Amino acid sequence: xxxxxxxxxxxxxxxxxxxxxxxxxxxxxxxxxxxxxxxxxxxxxxxxxxxxxxxxxxxxxxxxxxxxxxxxxxxxxxxxxxxxxxxxxxxxxxxxxxxxxxxxxxxxxxxxxxxxxxxxxxxxxxxxxxxxxxxxxxxxxxxxxxxxxxxxxxxxxxxxxxxxxxxxxxxxxxxxxxxxxxxxxxxxxxxxxxxxxxxxxxxxxxxxxxxxxxxxxxxxxxxxxxxxxxxxxxxxxxxxxxxxxxxx
Amino acid sequence: xxxxxxxxxxxxxxxxxxxxxxxxxxxxxxxxxxxxxxxxxxxxxxxxxxxxxxxxxxxxxxxxxxxxxxxxxxxxxxxxxxxxxxxxxxxxxxxxxxxxxxxxxxxxxxxxxxxxxxxxxxxxxxxxxxxxxxxxxxxxxxxxxxxxxxxxxxxxxxxxxxxxxxxxxxxxxxxxxxxxxxxxxxxxxxxxxxxxxxxxxxxxxxxxxxxxxxxxxxxxxxxxxxxxxxxxxxxxxxxxxxxxxxxxxxxxxxxxxxxxxxxxxxxx
Numbered sequence: 001x002x003x004x005x006x007x008x009x010x011x012x013x014x015x016x017x018x019x020x021x022x023x024x025x026x027x028x029x030x031x032x033x034x035x036x037x038x039x040x041x042x043x044x045x046x047x048x049x050x051x052x053x054x055x056x057x058x059x060x061x062x063x064x065x066x067x068x069x070x071x072x073x074x075x076x077x078x079x080x081x082x083x084x085x086x087x088x089x090x091x092x093x094x095x096x097x098x099x100x101x102x103x104x105x106x107x108x109x110x111x112x113x114x115x116x117x118x119x120x121x122x123x124x125x126x127x128x129x130x131x132x133x134x135x136x137x138x139x140x141x142x143x144x145x146x147x148x149x150x151x152x153x154x155x156x157x158x159x160x161x162x163x164x165x166x167x168x169x170x171x172x173x174x175x176x177x178x179x180x181x182x183x184x185x186x187x188x189x190x191x192x193x194x195x196x197x198x199x200x201x202x203x204x205x206x207x208x209x210x211x212x213x214x215x216x217x218x219x220x221x222x223x224x225x226x227x228x229x230x231x232x233x234x235x236x237x238x239x240x241x242x243x244x245x246x247x248x
Numbered sequence: 249x250x251x252x253x254x255x256x257x258x259x260x261x262x263x264x265x266x267x268x269x270x271x272x273x274x275x276x277x278x279x280x281x282x283x284x285x286x287x288x289x290x291x292x293x294x295x296x297x298x299x300x301x302x303x304x305x306x307x308x309x310x311x312x313x314x315x316x317x318x319x320x321x322x323x324x325x326x327x328x329x330x331x332x333x334x335x336x337x338x339x340x341x342x343x344x345x346x347x348x349x350x351x352x353x354x355x356x357x358x359x360x361x362x363x364x365x366x367x368x369x370x371x372x373x374x375x376x377x378x379x380x381x382x383x384x385x386x387x388x389x390x391x392x393x394x395x396x397x398x399x400x401x402x403x404x405x406x407x408x409x410x411x412x413x414x415x416x417x418x419x420x421x422x423x424x425x426x427x428x429x430x431x432x433x434x435x436x437x438x439x440x441x442x443x444x445x446x447x448x449x450x451x452x453x454x455x456x457x458x459x460x461x462x463x464x465x466x467x468x469x470x471x472x473x474x475x476x477x478x479x480x481x482x483x484x485x486x487x488x489x490x491x492x493x494x495x496x497x498x499x500x501x502x503x504x505x506x507x508x509x510x511x512x513x514x515x516x
Binding site (some may be wrong): 011019020026037038064068075093094095119120121122123124125128131132133134137138139140141143153155156157158159160161162163164165166167168177207208209210211212214215217218225232234241242245247248 | 271308318319320323326336346347348350351353354355357358361362363365366367379383384385386387388390392393394395396397410423433434435436437438439440441442445446447450455477494495496498501502509510
């Protein structure tokens with residue numbers, strides 16, 4: 001089975017965000033970038049499925065040279081090779097999905113894993129877009145997965161529970177925390193990753209369907225009010241929540 | 249004049265959801281600002297509260313009906329919604345950004361060749377263009393963004409847009425369209441509900457606990473307060489990672505996005 005896993009290269013979740021001079025993006029200086037946390041579950045699941053089904057895992061990423069760091073991370077965990085799809089323009093989710101679809105199709109992968117969300121733009125839709133572009137089935141936000149022959153049984157998270165989905169390969173699965181426990185890269189894996197190839201492609205003719213006008217920081221929060229420090233403040237707090245804030 | 253706006257509503261167990269009424273209200277407001285008509289559309293089998301849609305400013309509701317589509321199916325629902333959007337030449341489609349909306353809207357976007365903006369927290373019309381505000385980087389920044397595509401899909405963050413029922417609204421017009429042999433390439437075969445619990449992503453009030461609770465055995469305090477207030481129980485990343493609480497309760501960047509009116513943090 002040819003397996004694809006898509007990774008994005010994102011600011012560490014603990015990073016403080018500064019707005020760039022353009023006013024349309026973040027200022028990347030001084031920001032630590034990491035592999036998107038949800039993509040680690042995707043990489044782990046791809047490797048587990050390869051161990052069970054045989055085949056090859058290819059890592060795809062859309063962006064600049066810096067993304068090679070996240071591709072290498074996936075290679076160090078055990079993926080076989082990487083494809084970096086370079087884009088001149090900043091792409092939105094549809095642009096990224098289109099760029100991925102072309103190369104995943106070229107590679108002939110029929111089992112595709114993506115993180116359920118990239119923690120930069122938080123769109124949570126690239127995997128679903130990709131599935132529709134490829135004409136594949138899709139299950140998003142997956143926390144449990146079973147593959148038997150061509151049959152896929154996946155559990156996805158919904159409000160107040162889970163639903164069990166039945167579908168078939170070819171499929172795109174987007175991974176949610178809880179699906180698995182991503183492995184650490186071993187020293188041997190990290191050394192070996194340096195020898196694995198990362199092929200470079202270009203995403204010519206791919207365009208976004210949206211345009212950022214302005215990025216800004218949220219308005220500063222109103223200062224809070226401290227009602228008291230111990231249990232004696234509770235009646236007053238409840239009164240304020242009920243009569244002033246009217247929320248209970 | 250813009251073309252039709254579709255509010256794509258969500259039913260679970262034959263009942264329309266609150267987040268969908270918010271999406272309906274957004275579609276109705278957009279339609280009046282863009283001087284066009286809003287139509288509600290919902291996929292499902294028997295639906296008990298279809299006549300409530302008109303209270304949120306949309307007169308006409310289309311029920312795309314099939315017994316095979318009683319439960320969610322990415323393939324079946326996306327085909328049905330796309331086909332209807334094509335029939336009426338919809339320019340805008342509005343979904344609620346729920347687990348179903350996030351799954352369905354992007355697939356419809358590709359099938360309908362539309363641009364898509366998700367998790368919108370503000371939608372304004374300026375010079376005939378719709379400008380959307382949405383959070384990025386887990387709410388550490390916001391972007392104002394617009395479409396370049398001719399067809400456009402929006403998903404609205406639950407609990408952000410007001411959906412106030414107008415009980416004096418006129419009689420609803422409901423049209424049923426039978427969907428013959430739906431595409432069930434993927435389908436729900438079972439739903440596992442967490443018994444009687446309110447989900448943090450839908451809750452008006454959340455009582456959340458962190459490491460300061462000192463141990464999983466003390467979370468009954470959080471649960472009891474939540475029960476008294478009719479609130480959902482939330483948890484910090486630290487206690488989920490420590491295995492005290494399950495991930496479905498986790499609030500925040502690697503958990504669920506929440507928008508309650510009251511958030512009580514205990515030991516966070």
